[in-house]
Amino acid sequence: MNTRVLSAIEGFNMTRAFSTLQKYQDINWSKIPGIIFSKLGIPAIAIIIFLLVWGGIASRIHTSLGQLPGPIQVWGQVISLVAEHKAERAKEAAFFVRQEVRNAKTLAANPDAKVKIRPYTGKKTFFDQILTSIITVMTGFIFASLIAIPVGIMCGLSTTIYAALNPLIQTFKPVSPLAWLPIVTIIVSAVYVSNDPMFEKSFVTSAITVMLCCMWPTMINTTVGVSSIDKDLINVSRVLRLGWFTHIIKIVLPSSIPMMFAGLRVSLGIGWMVLIAAEMLAQNPGLGKFVWDEFQNGSSNSLARIMVAVFTIGIIGFLLDLLMLMLQRAVSWDKNAQLR
Amino acid sequence: MKMLKQIKGQYILNWRKIATSICIGLSLTTASVYAGVGAPEKAELKFGFIKLTDMAPLAIAYEKGYFEDEGLYVTLEAQANWKVLLDRVIDGELDGAHMLAGQPLGATIGFGTQANIITAFSMDLNGNAITVSNNIWAQMKKYVPEKDGKPIHPIKADYLKPVVDKYKAEGRPFKMGMVFPVSTHNYELRYWLAAGGINPGFYAPLKGDTSGTLKADVLLSVTPPPQMPSTMEAGTIFGYCVGEPWNQQAVFKGIGVPVITDDEIWKNNPEKVFGVSKAWADKYPNTHIHVIMALIRAAKWLDEDNNKNRPAAVKILAESQYVGADYKVIANSMTGTFEYEKGDKRKIPDFNVFFRYNATYPYYSDAVWYLTQMRRWGQIPVRKSDKWYMDIAKKVYRPDIYAIAAKALIAEGKMKASDFPNFATETGYRKPQTHFIDGITYDGRKPNAYLKKFKIGLKGNDKI
Numbered sequence: 001m002n003t004r005v006l007s008a009i010e011g012f013n014m015t016r017a018f019s020t021l022q023k024y025q026d027i028n029w030s031k032i033p034g035i036i037f038s039k040l041g042i043p044a045i046a047i048i049i050f051l052l053v054w055g056g057i058a059s060r061i062h063t064s065l066g067q068l069p070g071p072i073q074v075w076g077q078v079i080s081l082v083a084e085h086k087a088e089r090a091k092e093a094a095f096f097v098r099q100e101v102r103n104a105k106t107l108a109a110n111p112d113a114k115v116k117i118r119p120y121t122g123k124k125t126f127f128d129q130i131l132t133s134i135i136t137v138m139t140g141f142i143f144a145s146l147i148a149i150p151v152g153i154m155c156g157l158s159t160t161i162y163a164a165l166n167p168l169i170q171t172f173k174p175v176s177p178l179a180w181l182p183i184v185t186i187i188v189s190a191v192y193v194s195n196d197p198m199f200e201k202s203f204v205t206s207a208i209t210v211m212l213c214c215m216w217p218t219m220i221n222t223t224v225g226v227s228s229i230d231k232d233l234i235n236v237s238r239v240l241r242l243g244w245f246t247h248i249i250k251i252v253l254p255s256s257i258p259m260m261f262a263g264l265r266v267s268l269g270i271g272w273m274v275l276i277a278a279e280m281l282a283q284n285p286g287l288g289k290f291v292w293d294e295f296q297n298g299s300s301n302s303l304a305r306i307m308v309a310v311f312t313i314g315i316i317g318f319l320l321d322l323l324m325l326m327l328q329r330a331v332s333w334d335k336n337a338q339l340r
Numbered sequence: 341m342k343m344l345k346q347i348k349g350q351y352i353l354n355w356r357k358i359a360t361s362i363c364i365g366l367s368l369t370t371a372s373v374y375a376g377v378g379a380p381e382k383a384e385l386k387f388g389f390i391k392l393t394d395m396a397p398l399a400i401a402y403e404k405g406y407f408e409d410e411g412l413y414v415t416l417e418a419q420a421n422w423k424v425l426l427d428r429v430i431d432g433e434l435d436g437a438h439m440l441a442g443q444p445l446g447a448t449i450g451f452g453t454q455a456n457i458i459t460a461f462s463m464d465l466n467g468n469a470i471t472v473s474n475n476i477w478a479q480m481k482k483y484v485p486e487k488d489g490k491p492i493h494p495i496k497a498d499y500l501k502p503v504v505d506k507y508k509a510e511g512r513p514f515k516m517g518m519v520f521p522v523s524t525h526n527y528e529l530r531y532w533l534a535a536g537g538i539n540p541g542f543y544a545p546l547k548g549d550t551s552g553t554l555k556a557d558v559l560l561s562v563t564p565p566p567q568m569p570s571t572m573e574a575g576t577i578f579g580y581c582v583g584e585p586w587n588q589q590a591v592f593k594g595i596g597v598p599v600i601t602d603d604e605i606w607k608n609n610p611e612k613v614f615g616v617s618k619a620w621a622d623k624y625p626n627t628h629i630h631v632i633m634a635l636i637r638a639a640k641w642l643d644e645d646n647n648k649n650r651p652a653a654v655k656i657l658a659e660s661q662y663v664g665a666d667y668k669v670i671a672n673s674m675t676g677t678f679e680y681e682k683g684d685k686r687k688i689p690d691f692n693v694f695f696r697y698n699a700t701y702p703y704y705s706d707a708v709w710y711l712t713q714m715r716r717w718g719q720i721p722v723r724k725s726d727k728w729y730m731d732i733a734k735k736v737y738r739p740d741i742y743a744i745a746a747k748a749l750i751a752e753g754k755m756k757a758s759d760f761p762n763f764a765t766e767t768g769y770r771k772p773q774t775h776f777i778d779g780i781t782y783d784g785r786k787p788n789a790y791l792k793k794f795k796i797g798l799k800g801n802d803k804i
Contacts (some may be wrong), residue, residue: 065593082656084660098408118413121402123661128723189431201433292417295666296391296566298589305660 031067040066059112069304074311077304087124116230124285132288134233137275137320139298140210141268148218148267149260153252155219156226173216177209177274181281184208202284209278214271221263225256261328272317369477376748380411380627388428389435390421391566391663392583393666393674394464394612395438396653397694399662401638404456409637410630415472421564422454422520428457429617435624436631438463439615442710444736445523449711450720451545460741461632463639465693468602469587469678470532472500472579477597477681479503486605490684494604497536497727498715503537504557515578517563517571521552524611526533526560527601527713529581533558535605535778542718544804552717572596583611584673584692585665591679592669598680602691607775608697610706615712621741632745637754643695650675652767673699698761702742705784707733712787716797729787739768774777 051071058070069077074078076239094155103115124132188205229252237251279288294302388438389395396418401407407414415624419425419437426443428434430453440752472480483499484491504549507514518526521543530540539554552581553559563571568580573595581602589595602609614635621628641649654674658667672679676689693699708729714720744765749755772783780793 003613070430100413102408121413121415123385123659189433281420283417283424292420293660293664296418297660298566298569299658299660299664299669302664 020304025068027273063303065298065303066300069307073304074307077301077308080218081126081305081308088122088125089239091122091264095120095122126290126308126312129286129290132203132284133275133279133288134316136206136273136279136284136286139203139211140207140275141214141271143207144211144215144267145218145264146269148215148263149222152222152260152263153226153248153256155223156256157213157252161242162223162237167312169216172212173220175213177213177277178281178325180209180212183280184212200284201288202279204276205282206284206286206288207273209282210271213274214267217266217270218260218263221266222256222260225259225263229255230257257262258328258332261324261331264323265321265328268320269317272313272320276313343728376751377633377744378626379629380625382435382604382627382647383411384413384415385435385631386415386417386433387418387628388403388425388434389562390425390438391418391665392438393585393663393692394467394583394614395662395669396642396657396674396692397614397635398438399636399656400641400653401527401634403656404641405673406634406637407631411572411633412627412630414759416661418594422523423444426453426455428617429457432620434532435620435627436614436616438523440520440523441610441613441706442522442524442527442617443520443547444613444708445466445707445732446714446719448736449714449720449732451522451714452550453680456735457615458618458621458736458738459613459615460628460738460745461614461635462610462700463614463635463694463704465608465697465699466601466603466690467612467673468528468581468583468597469802470529470579470581470602471572471587471590471598473575473595473596474594476503476578476664479506480599481496493600493678493680493686495599496777497538499536500533500599501538502535508557513559514557515559517568517576517577518560519568519582520562521550521719522710522714524602524609524710525581525583526552527710528605529560530713530717532581532600532777534794535776537796539636539796540717540730542804543642544718544721544800546787547804552719552733559601569593573781577659581598585663585669588669588672588679589665589673591682592666594656594682600676601688601691603688605777606773608690608693610698610699610703610709613702618746623739624799628741629748630747632742633749636697636745636749636799640755640759641702643693643699647689665772689714694718699760700742701766701772702737702739702768703784704730704733704737705770705773705782707737708784708787709782712790715766715787716791716794716799718798718804721803723788726785726787733768737768 023302054072058068061068068246099117103117106113106115151165155165168233185205188201188208192204231250233255237247242250276285276288276291278284280288280292281288284291288311291306294305294309358574387398387567389398390455402414402416417434418432419428422440422443424450425434425437425439426447430447439457439459441462444459447455447457452730460535479500480503481491483502484495486492503584506515516529520526525625533540539555539557540560541553541558542549543552544554561577563580568577568586569589571577572580572590573593579596585600591598602611615633616628638717642653651671654667654671657663657670657674658665663670672685673688673691674692676687678687678691679685695789711720711729711732715724741765746755746760749764750757750760767786772781774781776782780790788800791797
């Protein structure tokens with residue numbers, strides 16, 4: 001019961017900065033308001049101060065697109081983006097109705113005619129773009145992990161492989177997505193040729209760029225995790241004469257999982273940051289393209305809209321990180337380890 | 341490449357077949373939705389555009405349902421710059437695009453990327469202007485003649501010359517921006533500068549020089565249209581030639597002053613075209629005709645009843661997925677006014693022409709004019725015969741396809757024959773044109789003789 005109350009409060013928490021409180025086994029009811037204040041009140045006050053400072057500074061900066069938007073203008077654009085989304089959905093519905101009428105007419109004129117319902121041709125709304133971004137980053141991230149984890153395990157197990165691959169890993173690790181992108185774009189358009197492609201080229205390009213940039217932390221962390229397995233465990237494995245596969249499944253993976261997930265968390269964070277740049281240049285219809293298009297538009301609302309995107313990017317990045325943290329906790333065998 | 345050749349081989353006879361089938365189609369009265377022209381081979385299309393007001397026919401054809409009327413499901417997609425746009429048309433990611441008139445020609449003769457691009461639809465006349473930064477304007481203004489306290493238009497480059505000379509004497513480069521090496525803007529800016537005695541520089545592709553700045557008084561460089569104002573604001577360039585709304589944007593941001601509009605450099609000059617790759621057009625001939633039909637209707641809507649629809653068009657263009665600039669910025673030029681210095685708003689009803697004066701018809705003589713300018717500035721490095729100019733024009737500009745689309749629209753009762761040139765007698769060459777800022781007459785049938793008339797520029801056997 002007691003722990004349950006605590007973990008409910010824990011759920012509201014944005015950081016685990018005060019996780020020492022967890023250690024209280026006997027609840028002291030008089031402390032509850034204090035806990036609530038420290039976990040909800042302090043962040044709220046910080047946010048309010050941030051908004052005030054932002055509003056104050058924004059009103060003093062004049063750009064060629066007018067005044068720098070403050071919190072109120074940005075909120076106004078959130079509302080208008082939602083309205084645009086709804087309007088576009090209404091247009092979409094009308095589009096399908098028109099298509100059905102047209103198809104019915106074609107069929108009436110020629111019963112053998114082949115008709116089909118075509119996907120909507122209108123613009124992607126802000127919310128569609130968010131979804132595209134998340135799908136793209138996840139695709140890149142999953143492929144990166146599928147490469148990075150096995151390679152990391154191999155590097156961790158064999159010093160020869162590690163010596164062979166380490167220079168390559170260290171060379172590619174710091175390369176900016178902006179440098180990868182032209183190469184990826186050209187290779188994708190040369191190799192990915194089909195008459196009816198399942199994915200847009202821009203999507204493939206962005207996902208591959210994300211993959212190239214975000215596989216390194218996972219790879220390095222896995223290597224470190226695997227190579228620093230407790231000697232006793234390895235000796236146990238030797239004594240039991242485990243086969244290499246069993247050795248990996250029973251000994252290596254479980255003991256390297258905390259490090260591996262720490263790497264995955266960093267990777268996903270990097271992937272999300274890279275994605276925005278990649279989408280901007282590859283014109284993948286996600287948040288990056290949204291920012292780029294608004295910058296190009298240069299209308300009086302553009303800055304406020306870009307700020308909406310900035311906050312959206314930040315919040316989604318934060319949520320992705322939370323997700324990884326939860327996964328990390330779920331798979332970690334050491335439930336007492338401090339994770340933040 | 342191999343694949344392209346196969347496609348070409350397969351479809352090489354198609355045009356003739358289709359032309360005959362259309363003639364048959366037109367002679368019968370059909371109850372088909374697609375009166376005369378067969379159903380489009382490909383219904384789902386993606387067209388590219390650059391954020392400029394002259395992409396309007398595409399946006400209108402989409403929003404007014406003209407594409408859907410033709411059985412086409414079109415997605416419009418803004419492109420990052422003209423090179424990306426052209427490359428994507430060539431590799432087939434885009435079915436067609438809003439292009440600079442010089443792009444299909446440049447691609448066909450192999451200046452820049454080599455590819456066969458054709459056009460059967462001219463998107464608009466005029467619509468560009470030359471803007472200089474506040475600083476340059478302050479320096480050149482004292483040379484500009486005035487009347488009632490306002491500068492007399494057109495402002496010639498003669499008044500910019502002393503400023504350029506001063507920079508030259510001080511050894512500082514005078515830099516201006518244009519949007520693409522084969523863009524209308526490049527040729528217009530060069531024409532205007534050269535008419536004022538300023539040398540804009542030459543290209544020498546045979547020597548591997550494609551910067552276009554040899555012997556230049558003014559260094560021209562490429563900047564994508566939407567970034568023009570911010571690049572000028574940053575001081576990288578002192579002025580630029582670009583389409584709307586990026587000149588009016590400079591006025592609204594208070595960072596520059598438009599000095600001349602392009603209809604004052606050459607009255608009713610052809611500007612953008614709708615380009616597709618030749619392979620695409622050969623593969624989907626009916627689709628192409630339907631696209632042109634929809635675009636002709638959109639252009640007509642834009643100019644109808646003395647520009648009455650323009651405010652509605654501006655509202656559409658101001659949406660973020662099209663041009664996306666503020667309504668009042670786009671409205672300035674689209675509704676027939678143009679603001680020069682802040683507050684100096686003048687009426688220019690023909691600043692953007694989409695349909696009247698046969699604006700949509702792809703004249704061979706327009707193509708030849710662009711080719712002459714390519715020769716003038718060295719993009720075509722050696723002398724070519726008059727016949728060569730006309731042959732290239734014929735290869736790239738396709739009034740034959742336009743005529744099929746126009747006749748289909750007339751047959752459907754959507755347009756009148758009087759809306760179009762008389763197809764029976766039209767040769768594709770306009771009468772010798774005057775109304776250039778330097779007073780030189782242009783006759784599309786005599787390109788070499790025309791080149792001889794320019795003081796600055798390559799002619800005859802000249803080489804750089």
